Amino acid sequence: MDHRLVAPLLFLLGLLFLSSAAATSAAGDEEPLIRQVVGNADVDDNDLELDSHFVSFVQRFGKTYKDAEEHAHRLSVFKANLRRARRNQLMDPSAEHGVTKFSDLTPAEFRRTFLGLKTSRRSFLLEMGESAHDAPVLPTDGLPEDFDWRDHGAVGPVKNQGSCGSCWSFSASGALEGANYLATGKMEVLSEQQFVDCDHECDSSEPDSCDAGCNGGLMTSAFSYLLKSGGLEREKDYPYTGKDGTCKFDKSKIVASVQNYSVVSVDEEQIAANLLKHGPLAIGINAAYMQTYIGGVSCPYICGRNLDHGVLLVGYGASAFAPSRLKNKPYWIIKNSWGENWGEKGYYKICKGSNVRNKCGVDSMVSTVSALHAPKE
Template identity: 65%
Template structure:
């Protein structure tokens, strides 16, 4: 069969596949060939349709296509470096790495701790369950979406406090990220320029410090998320739904992290998100990953049996709740392997305790 005819036949099959709920071009990286430009145009057409993408001009469209092609190459590299996960086309495939970091990350990576933070006590680890997931115990709210605002740190903070509040009161209440975005400007006086800054980034421990000083956080329904930091602070102390009793920094030891997770609820953690822009599923365990922390997420559980067909063995993993909506990853969640502090996942871990408030 003539190569051009074969390509056109393949193209029709690809567009047909795009109408299904499990689009193979969106689910995996496809190797290129001699007609890579034509194939990439089909990828791009399916991507635009699936994620509702539109551009203001032909110039912008052409620029985004070039970025998209570069991200296809990145996804293929990521697949080789991280074969136990699936990498491919995501809703972020038309963004440069710089644009992605600016709009969807936002962790200020200083490691200095606020004065009220303390080290979590060492916990016994002998009888930890092999698998554990706070989602099964009602302590985790639904996956949220930070939008194109670098406010990941606020979602990590509220997620940890939502879980702690559940343990303290028995009620799961969705808390307000927007209160943190608008009102939390907690700074480290010894480090200029280190303040929590809405869509321009922040740090979970500083947000816990703010929450402790402010008296607590309001419900999300009383102070809904807007995805911008241009509004005035609308904090109403009479509507506090959860308050911080104390917060602690957990040891880098993975058994201690697991023990604190089981005892104290979901944990606020930081991670390097370089592989997350192209991640689609599976247990991410890249051969090489920077430990420079740039994204705040929520650790909700762990598993012992994440099968890696490439490496032919079971892989223990952490279960991480992200804040990019449920169309990303595995329903909004990320699995990353345990055991070697991959991508810095063990480097900045905090636990928070809540007290019951009168407005529950």
Template identity: 65%
Template sequence: MGSSVVDNGDRSALLDVETHFKSFIARFGKAYATAEAYAHRLKVFEANLVRAVSHQALDPSAVHGITQFSDLTEEEFKQQFLGLRVPSRLREANKAPVLPTNDLPEDFDWREHGAVTEVKNQGACGSCWAFSTTGAIEGAHFLETGKLISLSEQQLVDCDHSCDPTDKVSCDAGCNGGLMTNAYDYVMKSGGLETETDYPYTGNSNGKCQFNANKIVASVANFSTVSLDEDQIAANLVKHGPLAIGINAVFMQTYIGGVSCPIICSKHHIDHGVLLVGYGAKGYAPIRFTEKPYWIIKNSWGATWGEQGYYKICRGHGMCGMNTMVSTVA
């Protein structure tokens, strides 16, 4: 968890920046090699405190403040912790059929049904797409077999170089980004994925592909893209398991908790692959706001980020483009 620097919009919390910075260094085990590096990161940290105050004003039903990313510039954060390569035109093929939505449960969470592995950590590697992919396949495998197995992201990072058929420049490239639908193509062609234990995560893409087909434990028969309609997304979630989605992560660098429902969040700048695991009818909101229906999203930045590694975002508005790149596997 991080800590809020905002108290009723009072900017006085920003006055003693270095005190906050020293607390941040101690809490997250940060170290800087030189006095120059320390001074530079202090300036970045100060800018991020101002950003957190701004985000709090734009997103008052969530809590924003100091996180483990508060010493990174926006550009550094994007390069190291995002990594979704969005094609110029999204796939039209493999559209999911329309499902009935009249009997959906009011609240649903795949964590309560055993279909979600522990929160993982991609580290400073733009491999979010690989974690989103394995999460969806882990859930589908659980629905099929009743067994929850943690699957290998590193296999995708090392071995998957698939390209989007509609945009040949959108290719999976390890820590330099990728796309979940490309990864499904790879898994179908290669035969499947190994376990996390057999092919452990290293957080870099310098290694050679070590894939061993004899160690495959989960496979993909097909995948579908889900429509923009959020009731259809909910229906697919309940029927098929956790869904891989793309999202605009602009508010996630400063997010601590609550239901994120920013006043402005572009639906077109999708840059992060995550896993949709559930939804709720009534999320926490301050007294002056009505309670909000929300989505529950599993992230891949470790359990110290957000709400034990999870992100809540309001439902029904296509918030931050969460409905534009949704896929399901079987």
């Protein structure tokens, strides 16, 4: 098939399968739909070549397996993930997909171990304009075309949540790090482990959906916890372990406190305005394409809006050329919590703009936090 026909064909097929996409999104896994649209994408597989790629993967990421059986299993998963990366590449041609440090994990293992955003009615209530913490509407005239809080000192180092579903805590701490910087002029690297060990706050719209350490949580619930507890300690005072533990919170060591928080409407101009006013924003996203993401601007033809991963929105860009779409693409800049050896040194870019509104649910769950000028005593 002429490669020039691939993009239009995929778009038309995507429209045909929208009903399937909705059903798949409800199940939390786009993989069957992507496979249905683009096929197996496994022609030209060569076992010797794949074995060689696996050896390089093991060496590059320092992988070890307990025995020959586990090694064989991970090799088979790796091969399946290479085919999956090819499918993702066809569906998301403006990004680069391939081998990552997660290439020996099944999609189910990846979701269970490295995501952790709990499902909530909050994003759906927000779509309908209903929230107890609605952010006020901000003026959007004169917003800059490009903006990145990394250039202004409000973003801390990229961290690694490890094999713990605590993404929500990194999203929340990152937002407070930025807000505290705006309030005090000082970058304090804050503790996620305090959230993991001590925060058991429940979402007001879903009392059964409570923050649960490595078993997931919500950023807005985390902010509510901080309002009640007084704030966060430094990471060096309450270091991250990547596992659930006993709460060791010391109120005398608080260095950043929440004044208030709010939920931003599903509107890209309002999101950008709140980003500039309040600093980095805590957001939810659908991570369907992130397991195989290497770099570039992710703008998949089909992506569900069910949210399963908490990340930090730190900026946006006006244009990144997308050859497959023959034009420049505006994009959001997202800080992740999988270490610097994932993505673009720990960062992810996803397209923005009116013609791709809410891609992968990126606009659906956005919250901002304001910090006190001095921590509570």
